[in-house]
Amino acid sequence: MYELLQAVFNGDEKTALHQLIYTLNASGKRYFLRNEILQAFADYCHQSQKPAYFYYSSSVGKLIQYTHEIIFEEESTWFVVRPRIASQEVWQLAADLNSFKQMTPQALLDARDRLVNRYQPHILEIDLHPFYESSLRIDDPRNIGQGLAYLNRYLCNRLLTDPQYWVQMLFKALQGLQHDGIRLLLSDRISSGTHLAQQIKLALKLLNQLEPDEPYEKFRSDLQELGFEPGWGNTAARVSETLELLDRLIYSPEPGILETFVARVPAIFRVVLVSVHGWVGQEDVLGRNETLGQVIYVLEQARSLENELREQIKLAGLDVLGMKPHVIILTRLIPNCEGTFCNLRLEKVQDTENAWILRVPFGEFNPEITNNWISKFEIWPYLEQFALDAEKELLAQFKDKPNLLIGNYSDGNLVAFILSRRMKVTQCNIAHSLEKPKHLFSNLYWQDLEDEFHFSVQFTADLISMNAADFIITSSYQEIVGTPDTIGQYESYKCFTMPQMYHVVDGIDLFSPKFNLVPPGVNENIFFHYSQKQDRDSNLSTQVHDLLFTREDPKIFGHIDNPKKRPIFVLDTITSINNLTGLAECFGQSQALQERCNLILLSSKRHLNEAINRDEAEEIQKLYNTIDQYHLNGKIRWVGMRIPSNELGEAYRVVADSQGIYVHFARFESFARSILEAMISGLPTFATQFGGSLEIIDNQEKEFNVNPTELEGTAKKILDFLDKCDTHPEHWHEVSEWMSQRIHNRYNWHLHSNQLLQIAKTFSFWNFVAPENNEARDRYMEALFHLIYKPRAEKMLEKHKGG
Template identity: 40%
Template sequence: MYEDLSSFVDEQEIPLLREFLFNLSWPVPPLLLRNDILLAFHHFSQQRDPKEGDLAGSWRFLRKVQEIMLADDLLIIIYRHRRANCRIFALNADNDHLINISVMDFLTFKERLVRPGLPPQQRTLTINLAPFYDYGPGLKDPHTIGQGIKFLNRHMSGSLANNPDKWNRLLYEFLKLHQLHGTQLLLDAALVRGPEELEEALAGAMDFLERCRYPDDVEKIKQRLRKLGFLDGWGNSLPRILETIHMLQDIIEQPDEANLEEFLSRIPMVSKVALLSPHGWFGQDNVLGRPDTGGQVVYILDQAKALEDFLSEDLRDAGLEIEPKILIITRLIPENEGTTSDQRLEKVWDTRNVWILRVPFRHPDNSVVTHWISRFRIWPYLDQFAVDAEEEIRRELGGRPDLLVGNYSDGNLVATRLSRSMGVIQCNIAHALEKSKYLFSDLYWDQFEPEYHFSIQFMADLIAMNQANFIITSTAQEITGTDNSIGQYESYQFFTMPGLLNVISGINLFHPRFNVIPPGVNQEIYFPHTQKRRRSARMRKAVTRLLFEQEDQDCLGRLENPGLPPLFTIARLDRIKNLTGLVEAFGQDEKLRQRVNLVMVASVVDPERSKDAEEAAEIRKMHAILKQYNLHGRVRWIGKFLGKAETGEAYRLMADRGGVFVQPALFEAFGLTILEAMHSGLPVFATQFGGPLEIIEHEQSGFLVNPTDPAVMTARLTDFFQRCEEDSRYWQGFSRRGLERARSHFTWQRHCRKLTRLTKVYGFWRYSISQQAKMRLNQYSEALYHLFYKERAEKIR
């Protein structure tokens, strides 16, 4: 496909491109990533005389280059020619010919480059999952990745049309097996004994329903339908029952993808759900993850509440008097530090039947692990946790759940174990994949291993993502990145952990399991600052005092001019969140400091009070920056946890003062705080790296900034506030458009409707494909679990 450099740039530009490529300044080892390459080329371009030639083609080419590596006098280039697809080729100094490199050869080059001391004869474990994906259809167009449900509906409706005997039988059997809470639903197999009888029964039911003389007597209608072989579950009114049965008749006679999805979405299949977040420190009051998992706790609690509401409505629409039950499965921690983490069962506030069910970790002698354990060190406990959790789930639900939802790497792995043993459909939610979050975490895995144990986590990710029935992400780029940069799941396609393993095909992105369903926020808490009547005067006063006035061990900095508009940010002090980078950029920009104050809510002020080494280091760095730039009168630092209600009011107070929300992370998988701010009417500035690209319409509903270029980031902020001074409508416009964007695309109601629909469509797909066909993938995954994962995990204890 690509033969030489002229495939990318014009002939007259090739000498300049070659000059740049073969005069790069190489680190040790000689490997450069995309951002480094573009920065180097920017510097190269500035040094050139414009008369020497146009560099537009080189820019286009280099934006798609992910890595350049120098190996054996060859430049090895990873070129991402389209989403989810890379080409690897080598270039030498003698000519412009491109030498195609296989993934295996590339990983071998890379492994030897990073670990030159490896014996030449050593063979590293190679993992290739590609041969196991022959059991089902796959997508073709990379731009459709993340729309798995659409593809499956098209595929299944086509199968119903082209192979009606087989697929009508599958549909009949699928409808016949449905039960909820021990009650048989939909079809009476004694009266409707096969697909042919189903067609006859449908005709009879339609004739009755269309001529029904008692349209408002739903119970009498149901009694008549039972005699025809149709049990409860078709609807709660004559119009809905008629419409649902008509849909099924149309599917059998003339299959249509939209009709199939809508019909499947009406089948009452989900009333019991288990959400898994094993690593613990999970609760509702002062228990929000530790460390860096507070967003996940908020996500799961809000999802569970919204899911209960949606499932209640869904079951009522089906005509069933069934109350859904949702369990959040997490770890019980006896050393609870004054929280509820030691309670086995805790009801979730403002719900009817949502519970936090805590199951302890156990030592090999079966004694309970009493203390909290970092999410990076919990791996040896998860196998037994899955066994114990299954027993507890069955006890609380009176049987199996209808859906398992894993959260983060540990929850997804436990969901995989439970799905295998219980025969329940499994959904994965990653929240963040550490492989993308920590730069070079695969290449230098042995250096990360003592603290992070990525060798185990990455294997857990591979096993879980390949076993899941479906995976939901908040954004498409979590899966396939952007046109120029690799996505989180895409990074698992091929990689090396030198001396340990080479993955030449770790995930099939073209499998239809991926679906994008962004979350929402609790709109009872995060509502616009203009809705004055909904705001508590007492809460407003308390949060105002905390953010701007209070002086104690949790608050640092007294603002010299509190009337200035605030830059507001809220996050943990982790390197990836880059709050120290934001404060340093603020300190370096005098124009910005003259116009605004910086107010941040971040971790704790005293590093000695932190229980996380990385966080403590960032706290010390923050103090050094504040001192270096003399910012104590310009920066206000609140080192205290804010409850959700307080956080919602904090956003509104910043909006009252004409401020903005800034999220400067070096990478952000999604960005719930961005949504919270938008729902509150606070204009947002957020990192261009990660999920915010799909939340914010740049310069319409907010701004995307490059946190690695602090001068440009603060210049954009300065320009915004200058324009606000010139025209007050400018701020209001971004406030309004951000709110409209959040309300139309990011709500929990939309999320739960789609999640439930996915469960039902993938439930039919899971039933329709032969489990025998997927057996080889299952067996390979089991081998990796027992022979690699468990063996390495046990060594952590």
């Protein structure tokens, strides 16, 4: 970057940079983000009649393309540039552009504090870099999120370089496995790694004399004579395959062999999914708007994990010993449950054999608050005591410790951190959606937002749990480190300020192998391709068609004058980020879209008196105003009610019957479940370019990615697609099919559960054979918990106690 700045400063292009800085500074603003910077530079190039190459290929053009922030101070201008993914540099340019120098993250954070007039010379600095300095680290940014593959390669290299030590450690790891007091895999008859290698040969010789489908029970005693306990397989062929994998791993280790072998090791039986704040229920509840997607995710994940574990236990030959998986969704018990089962302590998860919802109540403090549902922004004062109470309940249910703790969202991850530290159990974090990058400048202006959102507590909790976790599951690569144009969600925690509270100089190592990309799946019993007529209920189709197109109801606004037009369908909750009003405005500004399409919105509400916060109320009113402004009556339907999952699945298919399209127009979306549902149902889907949908659609031409800030450009993309469908009638069907197959093959729960368990086993194995000294890091996290998080949570509690 130094060479690039030098080229700008020493050449004719310095004038262009000076003019851009002058134009931005003249606006009176002092802080500019990437989109504003690019637009200002584009305007300059246009007004100055620069040749086309200048915008992208000139030295100053390249500098501007890399620039994500510009901050103005009296004596200087700050450029925050990102020359590569997961890499940020800070440069300070003198006001007269006669000099420039690279600055430290600390200096940048001070400048940001001065920007909001909240600078203080001495402030707590949080720096995690020393704890990751000697840890394993991925080198290539393209491999970020592939921690499992990296660990497998590393472990195999260690097996090759120091085979005697590593075979002994492998032996010890296997020797320690047991479940419910029953030894698994190895007994004391095998005394060392060398002895294990010898006994494997004898066992394989024995197994080769048996029929491949010979049940394990028939030769169990023979294997036990050789020192092999249950868990290798349910048939002679399966046991032989597993032992051959171990044999090959000892003598010629390869990553693929290690991955396959570890997947077969019966190391996980008891799993806890922590999801604290939502209405975690199954009958007509499924969360509130702010947590609906998470509740569905956790329920489907529990079903899938239990099913996958049951299959693994069966293949290991352990089901005949009475072993079975036990999965618990840990959430809070809500006494005033509004007609749901959320006041039920224990509830079986439907369509499972041994997965349960365990609800633990909050300590009362003020029953007027704790007996009711509590927003995710207000839940923080109760989590520590909840974790302590939950520990006792979990031990009572399992009659032992769990093997794996999976946190969900910021609050669930913090509870998982507390439980993991106390119970010494592998901790997995799943964020779903981190609040910090969703709310622009939320850290910079945290004091102004504290009464409503309590971001100081939440962002501290995020730092604690993400650094303490053994591994982190993300749904997309961009969730970690974004794209060349955007900052990733976890990347936003790398360096930031909470003015007058602390500076985060280095908050997370994005190159750590703890990050693993494991996207969720779709319930294919509910969401499937519209052409599968044999699986569809004709009565349900008629009912849903009536709901979307013709039914009159107080919860439905608008009628359709010409139902033969293609429907544009959208499903989401009413928030400014989800941007339903933006899509309505895009539709309203395009006469061509109105002539060819109808717009159908499905949300959970449409009346102002249903809004639970100011943002919802403003968006509902804004949507009505947009409909009036563009005279959309007769062209739009707004269904404002929550419908059951089976009706929702049919809604996508009914729209597909009319060769409609689906549009997800959020300003930002980490990973939208509705995109998966629409695509697998066969709906050609257009989705926001800001977030994980780029990876879901994976359309190289980007014809299905839209910019929610460019209404005209979005309308043009949709119209271009419709033109192709008109000139080539098969085009709609071709897109429908490849989108559906994309989800079916890449985003399914079997793959998700298999990968998650594989990662959990590998990290448990890694922590045993080559434990990193994380105690200092974890103590640091405990210090943040007790010295920053807890005092602020206790202040919230005092307000709650006062009613």
